[in-house]
Amino acid sequence: MHHRPAAAVTMRPPSRRALIAIAATVAILAPLGFFWQRSLVPGDLSPMAMGYADFGGGPAATHAHHGTKVGDLTGPAAGTPDVAVDLVARTERFEIPGRGPMDGFTLNHTSPGPRIVAEQGDLVQVTLHNDNVADGVTLHWHGVDVPNAEDGVAGVTQDAVGPGKSHVYRFVAEDAGTYWYHSHQVSHEQVQKGLYGVLVVKPTASDVIAAVHTYDKVRTVNGEYGERRVKAPGPTARVRLINTDNGPMAAWVDGAPYKVVAVDGTDVNAPTEVRGKAVLVTAGGRIDLEVPTTTAVRIGLGGGPTTLVIGDGDAPAGPEPRERVDLLTYGSPKPLGLDPAKADRVFRYDIGRRIGFLDGKPGMWWTINGRQYPDVPMFMVDEGDVVRMRIRNTSGQVHPMHLHGHHVVVLSRDGKPATGSPWWTDSLNVEDKETYEVAFVADNPGIWMDHCHNLPHAAQGLVTHLMYSGVTTDHHLGGAPGNQPE
Structure with missing residues (x-):
């Protein structure tokens, strides 16, 4: 059997159009691959290796706590509790x-x-x-x-x-x-x-607890749904409002005036009577109200069927008041115990959002000072520093900001200075397009989370740390214990 020789195959060079398409594909995919790779979060990440040090204009380090481990900074080891x-x-x-x-x-x-x-x-x-x-x-x-x-x-x-x-x-x-x-x-x-x-x-003998929590879209007070009733503890009640949810909650009193007597565990100086206004309880925050309870009153808890009635008999039920107590001007001023004008460190905490990758996942992710977790600023302080911080939100959503281990005092909102009782807080509601300036004394050595208390936001990277010079930790995110702080 005779076979004909195979015909020669002529390989044509790629067309100019094909070359352009290949080059365009590479030009698109190469940066995407770079940013994808860069976004990956190590599975065993030390907080000491996170981000970059921001010294807020102060000295780089004094080693005031050189060699101190977080594990050394404990409560009393001895003594009967x-x-x-x-x-x-x-x-x-x-x-x-x-x-x-x-x-x-x-x-x-x-x-x-x-x-x-x-x-x-x-x-x-x-x-x-x-x-x-x-x-x-x-x-x-x-x-x-x-x-x-x-x-x-x-x-x-x-x-x-x-x-x-x-x-x-x-x-x-x-x-x-x-x-x-x-x-x-x-x-x-x-x-x-x-x-x-x-x-x-x-x-106090007049305490009434109102801890608000939402389980899978079911809003509760003290773990119970709907209208809940408690007996009046006396002629007045101290209503301790606690917002354990991820978003802010308006609270008000139907049936009586009230006073805001404490914010986040700090008493308000010279509180005045409030009528026809709601008070905003930040996610994670607490507000204490003094409420007369000689007749039944209803505590409105953000709207909906879950409310708290104090006392016997019918209690009025009204809509959420349109006006709100402004803690920037409520109460009377008194000395702060620190001088913000002589701050040792001045930081900015600018919250934004951008498209990209986080740990290899595409999406819209939070940024701090233009940087994305874990490559975010670590705010470095020495013990005793007076610290000022500007918190600015341009991310499109509200963020309840929570600094562990410290309370901060609000100096201004959108440039308007605080004129009421010193507004000491640990959970601050920062709306979109709002800017707050706060101050505090760095008086509790350690490594402290400073994050959004809308906890899914923190899980999406809106978290950083306040770090004292010389303090280190042996604990890691991830690793064998599977540590996931958010």
């Missing part, structure tokens, strides 16, 4: 009175967890046991300026407490006020699904 509590975290089904069963997390089989009450100066000891929460748990004492090792932030101040393990927190309840506690491990899921509770330091 005045308040001792054991909390067991579980994944389980629980009941929301007025609504029905809920799958989530509990502390001692309840959500919210047990109310912790201490007198000012008490040594508090809380032992956290993890029964079966797979991702691990921690407890953060929101608004309590505890020593750094007691702050309960997975990957920064401790490792997440895995199933079958325990962790002990010890701190002195130095400041009277209304606080709360919650997990700071996978907190955007664990808090919403039930791992939180109330902490009150120096309670």
Whole structure:
């Protein structure tokens, strides 16, 4: 059999159009690949390796705490606790009175967890046991300026407490006020699904607690849905409003005037009577109201069916007032105890948003000073520094900003100076296109998270740290314990 020789195949060079298309594809994909690769967050990341140091115009380092580990900055190791509590975290089904069963997390089989009450100066000891929460748990004492090792932030101040393990927190309840506690491990899921509770330091006989929490779109007060009633504790009540949700909440009183007597655990100087206005409770924040209760009153909690009625009989029910108490001008001024004009450090915390990748995922992501997590500024201070910070929001959404371990005083909003009672806060509602200037004294050494308390926002990268010179941590984000502080 004879075979014909194969015909020669002529390879034509790629056309100019094809070359242009290839070049364009490379020009597009190469930068995308670069930014994708750059966005990947190491699976075992030390907070010490995050971002870059921002010294706020102050000295680079004085090594005031050279060689200090976060683990050294503990509460009292000795002494019998005045308040001792054991909390067991579980994944389980629980009941929301007025609504029905809920799958989530509990502390001692309840959500919210047990109310912790201490007198000012008490040594508090809380032992956290993890029964079966797979991702691990921690407890953060929101608004309590505890020593750094007691702050309960997975990957920064401790490792997440895995199933079958325990962790002990010890701190002195130095400041009277209304606080709360919650997990700071996978907190955007664990808090919403039930791992939180109330902490009150120096309670009064007139206390009424109103801890507002939303479980899967079901708004509750003290873990219960709908109209809830409590007896009047006397002729007046101190209503301790606690917003454990991710967004701001308007609160008001139907049936009586009221006074705003404390914000985030700090008393208001010379509070005045309020009528026909609501007060905004920041996500994570607390507002204490003094309310006359000689007749039944209703506390409006953001609208909807869940309200709190104090006293017997019918209580009026009205819509949310259009006007709001402005804490910038409410009450009377008094000395701050610091001089912001002589600040040792001046920082800016500019919150923005841009399209890109975060840990390899495309989307719209938060930025701090134009930088994206984890390549964000670390605000460096020395102990004793007077610090000023400008918080500016141009991201298109509201952000409740929460600095751990410190309270800040508001100096101005959008350039308008504060003229009322000193507005000390640890959870500050910063609306889109708002700018706040705040100040504080760096008087609590450690490594402290400074983040948005809309917890999904923090999980999406709106988090950085206030870091004291010379303080280091051995804990890592990720790693074997699976630390996920947000």
